[in-house]
Amino acid sequence: MSRFRIALSVLLVIFISQLAFAGDGAAKLSDHLKKYTNDMRAEVKAADMPAEKRRIMNESLQDLNTALQRVEKMPAVSQEDREGINRLQKMVGDQLDELNGKNGMQAVQDNELNDYANYIQQNLEQADKYVTISITTVLLVVIILLLI
Amino acid sequence: MICFSPKQNRRHKKVWRHFLFTLSLPALLIFSGSFSCQRSLTRPFGETAAPSARVPDYSVIYLIHGDGSYLYHDNEGRAHQSDQEMLVTARQIAARLSNGEVFIYYQQPKKRLLWLFPQNDGRFYYYRRGKLIAEKGYRRHPEGAALAPEAELFRTFGYNPPLETDSISRYLFYFGHSIPEWPGEAYHASFPQASFTINDLVKGLRPFLASAKADRFDILMLSTCTNGTPGSVAALSPLSRFIIASPGDLHLSQMSTLPLLDLIDEPRLPAEELAHRLAQQSFEGLSRRTLTEVTIALYDTRKTAPFLQQYGELHQNYSNTELNRSGMECVDCALLEGFPAAKAGTGVEIFYKPPRFGKNRKKNSHSGWNCWRPVSQLPGE
Numbered sequence: 001m002s003r004f005r006i007a008l009s010v011l012l013v014i015f016i017s018q019l020a021f022a023g024d025g026a027a028k029l030s031d032h033l034k035k036y037t038n039d040m041r042a043e044v045k046a047a048d049m050p051a052e053k054r055r056i057m058n059e060s061l062q063d064l065n066t067a068l069q070r071v072e073k074m075p076a077v078s079q080e081d082r083e084g085i086n087r088l089q090k091m092v093g094d095q096l097d098e099l100n101g102k103n104g105m106q107a108v109q110d111n112e113l114n115d116y117a118n119y120i121q122q123n124l125e126q127a128d129k130y131v132t133i134s135i136t137t138v139l140l141v142v143i144i145l146l147l148i
Numbered sequence: 149m150i151c152f153s154p155k156q157n158r159r160h161k162k163v164w165r166h167f168l169f170t171l172s173l174p175a176l177l178i179f180s181g182s183f184s185c186q187r188s189l190t191r192p193f194g195e196t197a198a199p200s201a202r203v204p205d206y207s208v209i210y211l212i213h214g215d216g217s218y219l220y221h222d223n224e225g226r227a228h229q230s231d232q233e234m235l236v237t238a239r240q241i242a243a244r245l246s247n248g249e250v251f252i253y254y255q256q257p258k259k260r261l262l263w264l265f266p267q268n269d270g271r272f273y274y275y276r277r278g279k280l281i282a283e284k285g286y287r288r289h290p291e292g293a294a295l296a297p298e299a300e301l302f303r304t305f306g307y308n309p310p311l312e313t314d315s316i317s318r319y320l321f322y323f324g325h326s327i328p329e330w331p332g333e334a335y336h337a338s339f340p341q342a343s344f345t346i347n348d349l350v351k352g353l354r355p356f357l358a359s360a361k362a363d364r365f366d367i368l369m370l371s372t373c374t375n376g377t378p379g380s381v382a383a384l385s386p387l388s389r390f391i392i393a394s395p396g397d398l399h400l401s402q403m404s405t406l407p408l409l410d411l412i413d414e415p416r417l418p419a420e421e422l423a424h425r426l427a428q429q430s431f432e433g434l435s436r437r438t439l440t441e442v443t444i445a446l447y448d449t450r451k452t453a454p455f456l457q458q459y460g461e462l463h464q465n466y467s468n469t470e471l472n473r474s475g476m477e478c479v480d481c482a483l484l485e486g487f488p489a490a491k492a493g494t495g496v497e498i499f500y501k502p503p504r505f506g507k508n509r510k511k512n513s514h515s516g517w518n519c520w521r522p523v524s525q526l527p528g529e
Contacts, residue, residue, distance in 0.1 A: 030217035030219075031217055034217070034219050034221065035219075035227075038221040038225055041221070041225060045225075087523075094507070098505060108505065112505075115439060115504060116505055118223055118439055119439040119440065119503070119505045119506075122220075122440045123440055123506075125219070125220045125221065125400060126220070126373065126397050127397060134334075
């Protein structure tokens with residue numbers, strides 16, 4: 001019983017603190033997308049074999065694309081957000097093409113894969129493109145990414 | 149009437165005491181926080197900071213936008229908050245500039261106590277001759293006139309020249325996301341309804357110049373994405389002799405203001421030379437840190453004026469567009485039909501590095517200007 005009371009007290013303090021110092025959510029949600037690519041970059045760097053590095057990047061970018069596609073089809077998403085998502089999808093699509101040497105793009109060489117992961121991360125982090133996407137839409141993308 | 153046994157009474161008292169104690173902790177946090185931010189600290193860090201009466205050689209303004217996502221990771225995966233780091237850098241530089249005055253404004257996300265009571269969401273620091281004279285919180289009110297609270301602080305604390313004078317060099321540095329050229333886009337994450345465009349920035353900066361009895365800044369640096377465009381530079385040209393901006397995307401590790409430290413030994417360093425050093429050091433730092441495209445342009449607004457007058461007519465079509473930027477692309481103007489390439493380079497010093505990967509990896513030059521165009525009109529798309 002005392003452990004339950006302690007846990008309840010901690011949750012109450014956290015809840016009240018969150019209410020008291022409620023801040024913006026949009027920036028924090030955008031940060032989730034940045035952390036997603038940072039995690040991908042770290043996994044790529046940790047992998048030993050080029051095939052494994054490519055697999056990690058392919059899966060991460062395809063999962064991101066899948067999340068963007070699903071959100072883009074939702075009727076509640078505004079036209080402005082849809083355009084922002086399309087811009088992101090194009091960027092991710094171009095990166096997949098270059099990784100795999102498709103659609104006229106020169107394939108990334110095995111000895112460049114770590115750098116390419118850095119490039120993908122930097123490209124996404126500096127892009128103002130998704131600044132124009134609303135908090136609700138970013139939230140949907142993050143949720144779907146977590147569920148994939 | 150309900151009666152409890154002595155054992156039950158003791159248990160109930162324990163529960164209530166525990167409950168009240170639990171509530172009191174956040175209450176103490178709340179109410180101590182609501183009052184502490186209102187005080188003006190005229191003696192921070194135990195220093196006595198009486199302002200000097202000597203005329204400063206230069207006046208520096210840092211506007212640091214932090215109401216957005218400024219997280220980035222370096223090549224080792226370490227997380228950085230570029231707005232917070234820029235604030236630290238600005239304060240370190242300000243503490244060393246012994247011949248001038250420095251204003252630092254840090255715009256933070258909106259905060260409300262229990263959703264009702266607005267908290268300060270801006271932080272202001274004023275240094276004169278390396279001493280911190282004032283540090284205080286303030287309310288930004290971005291729904292009102294842009295930068296009005298910041299201008300008021302400038303009026304209150306800044307050196308007020310008795311007469312019009314051109315002896316004080318004036319530099320302004322803005323750090324944030326790309327500033328839109330037309331309305332309709334949320335800029336501040338916690339004030340999505342508030343507009344902030346290049347025209348708002350221009351209107352917001354005019355009171356600073358009026359208070360200083362100055363015609364223009366000597367250097368205005370925009371450490372933002374995609375503001376090295378004819379529309380942005382044309383709007384800002386009346387406010388500054390030199391403008392430094394990035395036509396393309398800019399990494400969140402930001403441009404550099406470290407060359408300001410050269411003013412310690414060279415307080416009368418010509419603005420053109422200082423602007424060159426700022427642009428060059430920014431370019432070199434960004435090129436070292438990133439694999440993406442880096443484009444830094446230094447505009448001499450006297451020399452770019454003829455080009456902007458000519459190209460302004462071509463660019464006008466997009467300044468009133470109802471398209472939002474999500475449906476548009478910002479590309480090198482040299483790719484667009486009708487762009488007066490021969491005149492575009494006059495008055496522009498461009499620092500360019502192509503990306504290590506991507507479609508532009510073999511691009512080896514840049515016109516110095518980016519233009520906004522609807523995605524459907526891009527060549528080859």
